[in-house]
Amino acid sequence: MTLEEQVIFLIAENQQLRITISNLEKRITELEEQLRKAKLSKNSGNSSKPPSTDMYSPKQKQSLREPSGKTTGGQFGHKGKTIRVSDSPDELIELKPDYCNKCGCSLESVEAQLISKRQVVDIPPVQPLITEYRNYQRVCPKCGRHQHGSYPSGVNTHIQYGANIEAAIAYLSVYQYMPFKRLKECLEHFFNVYISEGSIANILERMKSKSLPIYERIKDTISSAHQIGSDETSAKVNGKNWWIWVWQTAQSTFLSASDNRGSKTINDLFPDGFGHAVLNSDRWAAQLKTVAAAHQLCVAHLLRDMKYLAQLEKHEWTNRIKDAFKESLKLKAMQSKYNRNNPMALQMEQKLDLLLKEEIPKTSYPKTHALQESLKKQRESIFTFLYNKDTAPDNNASERAIRNVKVKQKISGQFKTGQNNFCVLRSIIDTCLKKRVGVMFALSNIAQFASAE
Secondary structure, eight states: OOHHHHHHHHHHHHHHHHHHHHHHHHHHHHHHHHHHHHHOOOOTTTSSOOGGGOOSOGGGOOOSOOOOOOOSSSOTTOOOOOOOOOSSOSOOOOOOOOBOTTTOOBOTTSOOOOOOOOOOOOOOOOOOOOOOOOOOEEEOTTTOOEEEOOOOTTOOSSSOOOHHHHHHHHIIIIISOOOHHHHHHHHHHHHOOOOOHHHHHHHHHHHHHHHHHHHHHHHHHHHTOSEEEEEEEEEEETTEEEEEEEEEOSSOEEEEEESOOSHHHHHHHOTTOEEEEEEEEOSOHHHHHSOEEEEEEOHHHHHHHHHHHHHHTOOHHHHHHHHHHHHHHHHHHHOSOOOTTOHHHHHHHHHHHHHHHSOOOTTTSHHHHHHHHHHHHTGGGSSGGGSOTTOOSSOHHHHHHHHHHHHHHHHHOSBSSOHHHHHHHHHHHHHHHHTTOOHHHHHHHHHHHHHTO
């Protein structure tokens, strides 16, 4: 091979190597992008997943909130809270000196002047209050009939627990999420009440039965409401996957357990739907199929979905529609309700329409394309909140109402047979909190009232 032929061969080989390297670099880029997407997991910061499923460290958490520029802690002008000095203390101890520390002179006859006072707030040792009813009889001297007294309504057995204990068990189990064993120990250590786990289960079942009339009234109240939020979350029941549903308003909360996540549960509980209400929910199909006067998609859910897509597929459309949603939230903050012909509202609607008409390549950006198609189908449910004074742009209230289910199961484990007890009693407790009714007062009344039936 001549020198010239060798040069030609090496040049050709070099060109082939350049092509190979270019192809390999392209392939490496593709694989790196696939690896990045595989590592980018969904969490509560960029999707609709609940915070309880997050597996990352606190440093990796990402919030939708923008920096406010304010320092942490209480802000200027905020009124703090501290222990209040009582004007009528239960016990008064007067500290009057009896003699002079300098010369030993007696001071008993000298009038004392109050110079300061201090108070200690404490609770006394708790002892159960045992009331014994003694039933006597008398013999009528005229006819000889044996006449005996009558026990009060609700005093049914030779020994039983009172309404306050039943209310405390419902409160500690359902609102404070105590497992049966810890609840049993709490009653023993703090209240000197010795009660078995089986009795605790029986009391919760009784409290649920006593509460059913109020539970049904809460359901009826929500059925006739004009603003309703709804959500659902999974819950383990004896190893099987169930669902806890919530429907809530500003004044009421209704929880229900079901082994079905579809429309069947909604139709069974609310067969007529919510013909007078705006129903706020995420994009779950069963929720969107519910009969309602109007629907409102949760903008907070949408913003999290867009944040995930911006990280995953990086299409510029995602950031632009996210900015549009943030702009709509600013409009709501400026004014609670807009007329359909309002220039700012019209501009917002037109901006969204243009974004939904944009072409997004399905092959290159499949998830972004899917979100756009979903928003097209639910177009009329996106800006409902702009035209209804009381409609919230998010479904955060429903998420808060359903989050307690996850907390309960993290602390107490899965439900065995008590999922319905939890839903009924929690519905009443949360409704009391919204109406500013004392929880223990309400539960005690329920226990006492039902005992009297």
